[in-house]
Amino acid sequence: AMNMCGMAKEYDDAPSEEKNPWIVSISIIREGGVEKCKGAVLTPHFILTAAHCFNIDDQAHQIKVETNDRKRYKVINVISHPNYNVNAKKPKIAEFYDYDIALVEIGDMNKKPGGKEEKIEFSSKVRPICIPCTEGTTRALRKKVAQTTCDEHEATLLKWGLVEAMFITQEDNQLTRKDVTIKTGDQKPVCNRDALKAPLYADVKDVNEVVTDRFLCTGGTEPHVNAFTCKGDSGGPLVINHRQRYIQVGVISWGVTNLCLNNIRQPFAKAESRDFHTNLFKVLPWLESKLKEDGLGFL
């Protein structure tokens, strides 16, 4: 049962690390400074994050992964989705975030034969989150392993309309949950349309040029005020709490407005503060091809 995904401490004054044990911090050390992203633990060797956190010339040794127990792990590989290319629509569209998703592989490049294998040690502060269309998620949804399909996962998790979800951010050294609603069905176009309020996309005619089918849309203030992401939240998981089991349905990719300077969040969201997340249901073959080797059972 140790490997049951998406389980966390639920009691009110549990430490925030034990309430959100799948969150990891990713630091990319560069000449000009350190870029910070978030990620989620999927298996002992793989973390899921955003591809835009990395530059083409980042080497593995520049990337540091730290779990909630402050342990730091060596990165042996970053596997970005093959269709991700931030420059794909230049010069018209300066930044293009389609397929903004990556797997960070933990291990020991100079593993001595018989040496201790480097892998993420699970504990009360470090545990994997569930991802769609895996056996672990079928169990987390309390459905029968034999009959449950990936489509049923999607129908259960991404119902039509407003879907309650959350992301995790770091505030005063605490992991804080931020509530959002994923706009599906008739709410989706209304949410997507605000992408054109981003300065970089002011001249874009058709919103579908920048908000592709790979995105989930959250944020804004109608009908409820949603939390908004900061740049530093990039790569973190968009999570649905299904009867106290946590399932990741998206990876935080980009936001329309930068309501955070030096990661200090402004107090109030705006109608156009929308955020876009890479939808895991849209990249399953890629996820499976990398993760089945590390024991994740896909449907």
Ligand SMILES: CO[C@H]1CCN(Cc2c(C)cc(C)c3[nH]ccc23)[C@H](CO)C1
């Ligand atoms: C289309 O143009 C915009 C793309 C996103 N950009 C920054 C950004 C990134 C990269 C990632 C996450 C998670 C963000 N959350 C809020 C802003 C933000 C800026 C917006 O400020 C320009």
